[in-house]
Amino acid sequence: MLASDRIFGALVVLGALGYVATAAQIPAPFFSDPLGTRAFPMIVGSCAALCGAMMVWRPDAEPEWPGLASLGALLVATIALVGYAYALKPMGFLLPTAVVSAILSYQIAPRVVPAILAGLGLSVGLFVLFRFVLGLSLFGFPRGWF
């Protein structure tokens, strides 16, 4: 079928054309140089669209996509990492790190107890390393706890 490259290429063409269209709307500044603010992004965007078209025209062999179970694991990992991004500031370092590394560890090797231990160990170990050995300013706990 060779569908992956075709689908991705089509998305690239659409995205790149959208990019060119957006770049064409950049308002002109008062003092402009001969080339201006729009030309270069538009040229590069067009090149990208061309490459996308090439991918649709001559796709490579199909890659091996993961099965549903692996896809689910990847989704869980992504959600955990996004949650980590939001949690790090208000929750401090120790708790989110322990939870997220345990989740990641479980996704790589699905055994509950070792994963929890890995999470706890990494959280405490890295905190000691960053805070006391490297001297970064990290908060271990939510502010206001101590």
Add this chain to the structure above:
Amino acid sequence: MDLLANLSLGFGIALSPYTLMLAVLGCFIGTIVGALPGLGPANGVAIMIPITFSLGLDAVAALVLLTSIYYGAMYGGRISSILLNIPGDEPAMMTCLDGHPMAKNGRPGDALVISGVASFVGAFLSTIGLMLLAPALSRIAYQFGPAEYFALYLLAFCTLGGIASNNQAKAAFASCLGIMIAMIGLDPNSGMARLTGGNLHLYDGIDFLVAIVGLFAVSEVFFFIEKHGKQGALNIKIDKVTVPWLEIWSTRWVMLRSSVLGFIAGVLPGAGASLGSFLTYVTEKSIAGEKGKFGTGVAKGIAAPEVGNNAAAGGALVPMLTLGVPGSGTTAVLLAVLVTLNITPGPTLFTDRPDVVWGLIASLLIANFVLLAMNVPMVKVFVKLLELPPAILMPGVTMVSFVGIYSLTGSYFDLLLVVLFGILGYVLRKLDIPTVPVILGILLGGKMEKQLRDAMVLSDGDWTYLLSSGISIGLFVAAFLGFIAPMFLRKFLKKPQLPTD
């Protein structure tokens, strides 16, 4: 002698206890990173950058630490190639071809020692080459104007795309994607926001560190999750490490030839270490012919690619330091470091900041001896690391990279971008689209546009100005050939498959 004076300045800096300690530390971390399966020089350095910055090291110290990690990872990459048949990254792949068979034939110790010595020869000779060639090239670089720089950037994108990938369209797309990302943010000429979609977080543009960590480190974690950590277990035992002197001596000409070839491959902008190890292996294989028995675990087959990739690692520093155009993926990452440290690579670097250049070169010379000591007599220490389960290693790598970015920017938005780039990197790598050109594009896109606009200002909008000098015409032609040639050569230069267990 200029060179001697410069070197003594360099060694004055490099031999100070603090710098020396950083170099040794860098070598140690680098070898670990290189030895771990799935981690190579580029993501190793990428993970360490934010942490280095948060420590507040000065320019020389940060650069010495990170380039030692870079060299160390090039050395260490062979360990997982030889013992597990899993290359840490692309350049280490060729070492699998003869290294793993030799290890399976019951000589893992010999394979590690031969490749360790080969790494040393390649890296040492190319550091000397760097010392001799870089100042000369920096004098030529004074003649470069906007048109020449624009052509040079184009050359870097074309050769990188041409060689790094199996499909020109995909490589070119990767470069375009990087440049398109680089355009986001304030336009340096007019100070107006471009392509931000009104999001205030994007006014500063997208930090390339965020992209590097996402594309290299986080996407690697996704790959491990997909495979559920299934990978070759270490089932090769190493008893005693002895030095096979005779065999090493028998490879002396291979090492010399490969050093020169690898160095040249490294100097070519954009080509880098993968090309170095590939070219040297293929060349030596054809010189040795049928009775050379390449691929069955012969010393020459281990020495050639290992010399090649380490020589290319040194060579790749030449265009990075003198022209500001990286010669490989990892030097692209190092270039990001320089830019962030407010050091502008280019010809003026050699006159304005000789302490940085020569301190770095002297540190690299010292680092090579440290690495030889770590990688030959102490190699068993690093072999132990291969037993570390990925279920602990990969979450650790993720957390280190997140904290690094967070302590640098303190912004949750950047962490979200890291995850986004991780997903992007995963999809791109699945589709066999190289990620290094994306980094190069993010790094050089803004400069490329600036040079083009400066050229147009100088010529008042006359496009023929771009072709007004011999240097720029030569660079444009080279860029064109570098992009086109691999399409035809690919038939003849098929990448060999990894040996199967």
